[in-house]
Amino acid sequence: xxxxxxxxxxxxxxxxxxxxxxxxxxVLAERKIMGFMQQRYGPYLVGPHGxxxxxxxxxxLLMKEELRPKGADKWLxxxxxxxxxxxxxxxxxxVPWGAETTxxxxxxxxVSLGVADINVGVLVVFAITSMGVxxxxxxxxxxNSKYSLMGGLRASAxxxxxxxxYATALAAVILLAGSLSLREVVDGQAGTWLGFIPQWYVFLxxxxxxxxxxxxxxxxxxxxxxxxxxxxxxxxxxxxxxxSVRFALFPQAEYINMTTMSAVATDLYLGGWHGVPFLTELGxxxxxxxxKVGAILFAYIWVRWTLPRYRYDQLMQFGWKWLFPAAxxxxxxxxxxxxxxNA
Amino acid sequence: xxxxxxxxGLSGMAILASALVIGQRNPMYSVLMLIASFGALAGLYIQxxxxxxxxxxxxxYAGAIMVLFLFVVMLLNAPQEDAAEWDRxxxxxxxxxxxxxxxxxxxxxxxxxxxxxxVNNVDVPVGAQGDPEALGSVRELGRILFTDxxxxxxxxxxxxxxxxxxxxxxxxxxxxx
Numbered sequence: 001x002x003x004x005x006x007x008x009x010x011x012x013x014x015x016x017x018x019x020x021x022x023x024x025x026x027v028l029a030e031r032k033i034m035g036f037m038q039q040r041y042g043p044y045l046v047g048p049h050g051x052x053x054x055x056x057x058x059x060x061l062l063m064k065e066e067l068r069p070k071g072a073d074k075w076l077x078x079x080x081x082x083x084x085x086x087x088x089x090x091x092x093x094x095v096p097w098g099a100e101t102t103x104x105x106x107x108x109x110x111v112s113l114g115v116a117d118i119n120v121g122v123l124v125v126f127a128i129t130s131m132g133v134x135x136x137x138x139x140x141x142x143x144n145s146k147y148s149l150m151g152g153l154r155a156s157a158x159x160x161x162x163x164x165x166y167a168t169a170l171a172a173v174i175l176l177a178g179s180l181s182l183r184e185v186v187d188g189q190a191g192t193w194l195g196f197i198p199q200w201y202v203f204l205x206x207x208x209x210x211x212x213x214x215x216x217x218x219x220x221x222x223x224x225x226x227x228x229x230x231x232x233x234x235x236x237x238x239x240x241x242x243x244s245v246r247f248a249l250f251p252q253a254e255y256i257n258m259t260t261m262s263a264v265a266t267d268l269y270l271g272g273w274h275g276v277p278f279l280t281e282l283g284x285x286x287x288x289x290x291x292k293v294g295a296i297l298f299a300y301i302w303v304r305w306t307l308p309r310y311r312y313d314q315l316m317q318f319g320w321k322w323l324f325p326a327a328x329x330x331x332x333x334x335x336x337x338x339x340x341x342n343a
Numbered sequence: 344x345x346x347x348x349x350x351x352g353l354s355g356m357a358i359l360a361s362a363l364v365i366g367q368r369n370p371m372y373s374v375l376m377l378i379a380s381f382g383a384l385a386g387l388y389i390q391x392x393x394x395x396x397x398x399x400x401x402x403x404y405a406g407a408i409m410v411l412f413l414f415v416v417m418l419l420n421a422p423q424e425d426a427a428e429w430d431r432x433x434x435x436x437x438x439x440x441x442x443x444x445x446x447x448x449x450x451x452x453x454x455x456x457x458x459x460x461x462v463n464n465v466d467v468p469v470g471a472q473g474d475p476e477a478l479g480s481v482r483e484l485g486r487i488l489f490t491d492x493x494x495x496x497x498x499x500x501x502x503x504x505x506x507x508x509x510x511x512x513x514x515x516x517x518x519x520x
Contacts, residue, residue, distance in 0.1 A: 076371070120481065123398040130406035134378070137410070141371060141417050149417065156414045160407060167402075180395075180481055 004107055012115050019092055023255035024054040030301050037305045064244040069144055072241065076142035081242065081249035084135025088256035091128040094121040095263045096183045098286030099273050112183065113286055121182040122170060125264055129219065132257060133159040136221070136228055136238045139250070143241035151237025154312070155228040158218060161319040162225075166215035168327035172208045172334040173201055173268045182264070186272030202269040207330045209269045211323060213299075216261040218319070220254060223304040227312060262296035263289075270296075350390060357383035370416045374409060381405040395481045 028043070028051065035042025043050035068077055098113025118124050133155055140152020177185040191199050202209045218225040229237035239250045266272055270292050273285030280288070310318070360380035367373045381404045388397035488496050 073371075076375075118394070120394050120398050123395070123402065127398050127401040127406060130402060130410075133410060134413070137413055137417070138375075141413075153414065153417055156410045156417075160410055160414075163407065 004109070004111060007103065007107060007111055011111070011113060015092065015097070015115050016089070019089060019256055019259060022259045023252045024058070026255040026258065026297065026301075027054045027057060027251070029297070030304075033298070033301045034305050037302075058248070061244060061248040066244040066246060067241070069241050071144035073142040073144070076138050077241075078246070080135050080139035080142060081246045081253075082135075083138065084132055084253035085249045085256070087128055087132035087135065088253040088260070091125050091132070091260045092256070092263070094118050094124040094128075094182065095260060095267065096121070096186065097263065097273070097289050099280065114183075117181065117183050120180045122174060122180050122185070122264075122268075125182070125260065126167060126170065129257065129260065130159070130163060132253065135250075135253065139242065140228070140238035143238075145241050147234040147236075147240045148238050151228040151234050151240070155221065155238060158221070158225065158227055158315065158319075161316060162215045162218035162323070165211055165319065165323040165327040166219060168324070168331050169205075169208045169212040169215065170268070172205055172327075172331045175331075175334050175338050176201055176204060182267045186267050186274065189271040190274045198271055198275050200269060200271040200275070205269065205330070205334070207326065208334070209265075211327045211330065212265060212269065213296075214323060215327075216265065217300065217303065218315075220257045220261055222254070222258065222300060224307040224309050225315060226309060227315060232309075258297060258300055259293065262293045262300070265296055266292040346390065350387070353383045353386040353390070356380075357387070371413075374412050374416055377412075378405050378409050381409070395484060 031053065032042040032050070041050075043053035046052040046056045068074070093115040096112060096114035096117060100110035100112045102108070102110045136155040137152040140148045140150070140155065143149070173185065174180060177188045179185060179188070185201075189198070189200050193199055197203065221228050227237075229239065231237070234240070239247055242250065266289060272292075273289040274280060275292075276285075276288045279285055357380050360376045360383060363376040364373045364380065367376060381400060385397040385400040385405070388394075388400060
């Protein structure tokens with residue numbers, strides 16, 4: 001009992017540690033990949049090939065002076081970045097990242113890899129990530145600056161528009177899996193068709209996966225949907241007036257949200273920790289999970305440095321007139337199929 | 344014991360936050376307090392073995408509707424409420440529409456009191472009797488919603504649709520096609 005408790009604490013600590021590191025690693029990955037795509041080296045001076053660059057970035061941000069505009073709302077200006085980063089961390093709590101394991105016989109009963117198994121896990125992740133937008137909106141409002149306010153307004157409008165498509169895409173997977181628990185969704189994807197095609201929902205839900213990814217990019221405010229910051233129009237959008245640590249929390253929240261989005265996509269569509277049988281048998285399925293999350297994150301960065309930003313009216317048109325109807329049709333077709341094959 | 348403590352903590356938070364919603368002069372803070380109140384309510388639902396209702400509460404109210412509220416407050420950029428006109432008039436001398444609001448509030452209080460007195464007579468939904476697990480489960484909730492309570496469910500849907508169409512119609516400017 002004691003040992004089990006300690007192991008569970010260690011798993012929670014490990015998840016937290018990985019998330020913090022994910023944001024640092026993603027800063028480096030983003031700059032390196034951007035450099036590669038623009039035919040240059042990217043950061044190169046700090047450490048071998050510039051791998052220690054995030055450390056330098058963090059130190060620089062910590063040393064900066066914290067500024068607060070005179071007309072800003074004191075409380076909300078401080079609360080906003082904290083809210084952002086809290087929601088980002090909390091959302092990952094419901095995401096399982098590995099099969100149940102006894103740690104090679106260390107424990108009598110298997111323990112699950114992940115912070116908490118919740119029987120409505122999919123919805124919990126969705127609920128908490130949707131709370132993250134308050135950080136951005138409040139930052140925009142409390143700064144008492146036109147550009148920030150515009151950024152905050154855009155964030156809330158974008159969130160409402162794309163959340164619908166996102167949730168509808170999720171619902172189709174839930175129909176297939178017949179469960180709201182992320183762990184059960186993942187375990188529904190074990191095994192193969194014809195002996196070699198893994199039974200991942202992405203093959204049953206290609207349209208749903210695409211909608212999920214597009215809406216996911218919009219939800220995390222990444223290019224080509226990075227309207228809340230839109231540097232050519234809004235200086236830096238909602239975080240224009242922020243500096244030092246308060247500023248640093250916003251990109252950190254964004255990177256953690258990206259990680260959560262990718263981890264949920266892996267659980268829902270890409271079979272989670274399934275797919276490489278011999279690693280799963282060894283109890284190292286979480287390495288497979290990590291690789292898949294990494295691949296999606298790479299695609300995230302790839303998209304950012306490939307596509308230009310939409311226009312704001314195009315964002316709304318696309319969200320309401322194309323993405324949402326597509327998601328609804330996908331849901332209806334999936335429901336009909338599930339009904340037909342189960343009957 | 345810890346359950347009782349959590350219950351009182353959450354209820355206290357919900358009541359305090361709700362009181363602050365009306366107490367705040369700044370509409371932005373009112374909205375935030377309402378969100379906090381919804382969060383506390385969601386916690387209470389979890390204590391009642393209804394995780395789905397709790398999460399739905401967060402997604403729909405705290406996540407979607409309040410973002411819209413915030414959006415409107417920001418768009419209007421409403422300044423602090425002007426206290427001069429409101430607080431100096433005697434409650435009985437205010438305009439008719441305010442009195443009507445008061446009447447409605449009174450009606451709501453009576454209604455709530457009546458509803459609370461009926462609590463012990465309420466029937467537990469069919470199929471979930473004596474089984475809190477089934478009562479809270481999404482499957483059972485969906486089944487009941489689309490069988491026993493399907494009329495109420497559909498009527499609510501139509502009501503919301505009508506309200507939405509009405510809002511769009513009212514907001515449309517003349518000659519907008």
